[in-house]
Amino acid sequence: MEAALEELHAESFGWALACCDRDRTLAEDVLQAAYVKVLDGRAVFEGRSSLKTFLFGVIRRTAMEHRRARWLDAGGLLRRLVAPPSVAVVADPELEVLSDERSRALAGALERLSRRQKEVLHLVFYQDLTLDEAASLLGIAPGSARRHYDRGKARLRRLLGEDRRG
Amino acid sequence: MSEDDRDLRDRFVRLRRHDAGRTPAFRAVLERSSRPRVPLALAAAGLAAVVLAALLLARWPRTAPAHDVALAQARALSSWTAPTDGLLELSVLEIPDSLPNLSLTSLAIPELTTPATTSGDSR
DSSP: HHHHHTTHHHOOOHHHHHTTEEEEEEHHHHHHHHHHHTTTTSSOOOOSOOOHHHHHHHHHHHHHHHHHHHHOOHHHHHHHHHOOSSSSSGGGGHTTTSHHHHHHHHHHHTTTTTTHHHHHHHHIIIIIOOOHHHHHHHHHHHHHHHHHHHHHHHHHOOOOHHHHHH | OOOHHHHHHHHHHHHHHHHHTOOOHHHHHHHHOOOOOOOHHHHHHHHHHHHHHHHHHHHHSSSOOOHHHHHHHHHHHHHOTTTTGGGOOOOOOOOOOOOOOOOSSSOOOOOOOOOOOSSSSOO
């Protein structure tokens, strides 16, 4: 199982980054916790889907748990009270290191979509999953995934268009 | 696939390449030690303890009152009079110690005559 996880590692890290709003430290924490869950049997692969889909589901759930824990984390709460989060996406350090202008614009625009839209678009365009696979991974109906996909794509184009004009 | 879709896919491919170049090693992720976090409940308990300690310290008597101070306080208390004590002094108003003698010499009180009752039955 460890070898199979290692084979999917790069894609898993990309998905973890997407689930953690491109927070690299959080993504690494989430990925480690997800790997440990799979390896110690707390998350069992029953073969009903591909290993990639199963692992991505574990990563997504783990990211949700970590985000919740981080929200309740006293240090995080204090930071939010002292300095409320900025709307400006360029403040994201992970975005700063994106040397490619087009990738930076995409990552910034993705952060302004709803979580569902962002997840569906990432799974389809970045991970090359089909819409049905994305729907199954996210636990939503295919029709609902299609709606998020269409609306997300339209919004993303608008945002990228604004970016080009700006 | 439309032109817009191709543009989006191209952007995602570039982003994936960028991420792939910065992916940490599998072993490093598996064996990393995550940053310890302070749970909110623990922080709240700590804060409550600090506030309680501060309150106790603020209310705690700093030094025992000195003997002289205690004596002065006792004297001040013993000579204290209520502000309404003056109301109880009757220097102007005297209360007579006997009843006044009322002689009714000028007042003639006619004698009352009771009508005589007729004897016998009216029936």
